[in-house]
Amino acid sequence: xxxLDIIKNRTSYRGTFKNEPVPREDLIKIMEAGLAAPSGCNKxxxxxxxxxxxxxxxxxxxxxxKETINTAKAMICVLTQRVIAYRDRSFYVQDxxxxxxxxxxxxVALGYETCWYEGYITDVDAIGRKMADVLNVPADYxxxxxxxxxxxxxxxxxxxxxxxxxxxxxxxxxxxxxxxK
Amino acid sequence: xxxLDIIKNRTSYRGTFKNEPVPREDLIKIMEAGLAAPSGCNKxxxxxxxxxxxxxxxxxxxxxxKETINTAKAMICVLTQRVIAYRDRSFYVQDxxxxxxxxxxxxVALGYETCWYEGYITDVDAIGRKMADVLNVPADYxxxxxxxxxxxxxxxxxxxxxxxxxxxxxxxxxxxxxxxK
Numbered sequence: 001x002x003x004l005d006i007i008k009n010r011t012s013y014r015g016t017f018k019n020e021p022v023p024r025e026d027l028i029k030i031m032e033a034g035l036a037a038p039s040g041c042n043k044x045x046x047x048x049x050x051x052x053x054x055x056x057x058x059x060x061x062x063x064x065x066k067e068t069i070n071t072a073k074a075m076i077c078v079l080t081q082r083v084i085a086y087r088d089r090s091f092y093v094q095d096x097x098x099x100x101x102x103x104x105x106x107x108v109a110l111g112y113e114t115c116w117y118e119g120y121i122t123d124v125d126a127i128g129r130k131m132a133d134v135l136n137v138p139a140d141y142x143x144x145x146x147x148x149x150x151x152x153x154x155x156x157x158x159x160x161x162x163x164x165x166x167x168x169x170x171x172x173x174x175x176x177x178x179x180x181k
Numbered sequence: 182x183x184x185l186d187i188i189k190n191r192t193s194y195r196g197t198f199k200n201e202p203v204p205r206e207d208l209i210k211i212m213e214a215g216l217a218a219p220s221g222c223n224k225x226x227x228x229x230x231x232x233x234x235x236x237x238x239x240x241x242x243x244x245x246x247k248e249t250i251n252t253a254k255a256m257i258c259v260l261t262q263r264v265i266a267y268r269d270r271s272f273y274v275q276d277x278x279x280x281x282x283x284x285x286x287x288x289v290a291l292g293y294e295t296c297w298y299e300g301y302i303t304d305v306d307a308i309g310r311k312m313a314d315v316l317n318v319p320a321d322y323x324x325x326x327x328x329x330x331x332x333x334x335x336x337x338x339x340x341x342x343x344x345x346x347x348x349x350x351x352x353x354x355x356x357x358x359x360x361x362k
Contacts, residue, residue, distance in 0.1 A: 003184045003290040007214045007283050024351070031349045033188045035342070037282060038297055042340050048349040049356070056352050079354075089300060097278035101218060102188050105286070109184040116219055119270060137354045159223050161216070168212045168229040170205070171237050173260075173318045175230070 006109050011158050013113035014068055017150025022074040026110050027052060030076065030149070033106035037098040040091025046099040047079040049135055056134070063130045064146070066120070072148030076103060077131060079141040100145055113152040118145040187290050192339050194294035195249055198331030203255040207291050208233060211257065211330070214287035218279040221272025227280040228260040230316050237315070244311045245327070247301070253329030257284060258312060260322040281326055294333040299326040 001009065027050040034048055051057055052074045061070045080096045100116055107114045121128035122144055132143040169175035182190065208231040215229055232238055233255045242251045261277045281297055288295045302309035303325055313324040350356035 001184075003182075003187045003286055004210060004214055006184045007287060008217050010217070010219075012219055027351075029185060032345060033185055035345055035348055036189050036191070038191075038193055038285070040300060042342075044343055044348065046348070049354060050349070050351050053352045085300065089304075091300065093274045094278040094281075094299065097275040098282040100275075101279040101282040104219070105184055105283075106188060118275065119221060119266065119272065123270075135353050141354070161223075162225055164213060164216055167216055167225065167227070168231070170208075170231050171234045172316050173230060173322070 001109070006105055010104055010108045011156055012115040013152055013156065014115055015152060015154030016068060016071040017073060017113075017148070018153045020073065020151045022052065022112060022149050024052060026112070027074055027076070027149070029110065030103055030106040034076070034078075034099040034103040037095070037102045039095040039098070041085040043083045043085050043091070043095070045081050045083045045090075045092040046096045047081075047141065049077045049079065049137075051075045051077065051135070059134050060131055060146075063127060063134060064121070069148045071153070072150045074149045076147045076149065077135065077143055078103075078145040078147070079132075079137060080144050081141055096144060100147070103147055107147065107149055111151065112149050113156065114147045114149050116145060116147065121146065182290070187286055191285055191289045192337055193296040194333055194337065195296055196333060196335030197249060198252040198254060198294075198329070199334045201254065201332045203233065203293060203330050205233060207293070208255055208257070208330070210291065211284055211287040215257070215259075215280040215284040218276070218283045220276040220279070222266040224264045224266050224272070224276070226262050226264045226271075226273040227277045228262075228322065230258045230260065230318070232256045232258065232316070240315050241312055241327075244308060244315060245302070250329045252331065252334070254331045256330060257328045258316065258324050259284070259326040259328070260313075260318060261325050262322055277325060281328070284328055288328065288330055292332065293330050294337065295328045295330050297326060297328065302327065
């Protein structure tokens, strides 16, 4: 599939995974894609930890406490540092979000499925910090997202989205757009 | 090029553009890619305006006051709404950043170049709001980013990046990683 098809076919997969490994060379390709994302003022505020050690995965699953995750054969954890880009401005959220989108696309391009879990681990119960402790992440890094990775066992489904013509226009707000679907 | 190559070859192009049009069907494909990005709790907080009308582009160039932009044959402006996903949490920044990454990748996949301009128009001089006024954008939307689009006239260059091994690891912070480059 070409890039536009990969982008359109990517979806948030929340099902269980097949008992098939995710080779380390694929995890490396996925992380390289994530780190290839741009960052505000090139500050490169995003870092990544891939986990493929079964015992370590189990420790993370116990902290996450979300049963559908537990069949993932690998996981990528996304770390950020709130680095100032200039004056009082930091673009760390934009940086890691762009990196995560690349991680998702590379994962799908290599035949796996995944899902962006962020709000669940950055809420008041601070699951992300507990995961960070399992991974020996220093206090000046925040673990803001994890992506379970594996071969999908269940059918791929798509969420309903607003019609494109309600969200995109030509030459002014609400202008005419004829989308292909 | 496949998706991984597109991701690795994308760069922030700040040069001038050739006098070649960007057909509307390509702008539509690029916007469809942008809107295909995931959003927190599927709130779809990002909207887009493509500009290909020369007179309107000129009005925007006058507001932006950045000479290297003025040869772009088209532009995509990114709008956001600070919608609450749940309780007090909004993921609007993550949403538009993921959408922008898709816009960048689709632009490159179709043979054009572009650059993510955000800080420049969301600073104290509020250039983004002036652009929004030119495009009749309602007050409850913020114009946070624009992407000039065209065929590159100048050579493509890449910024220096930290070695991957300083930003990505296996099975714990600072763990071993052997990257392919």
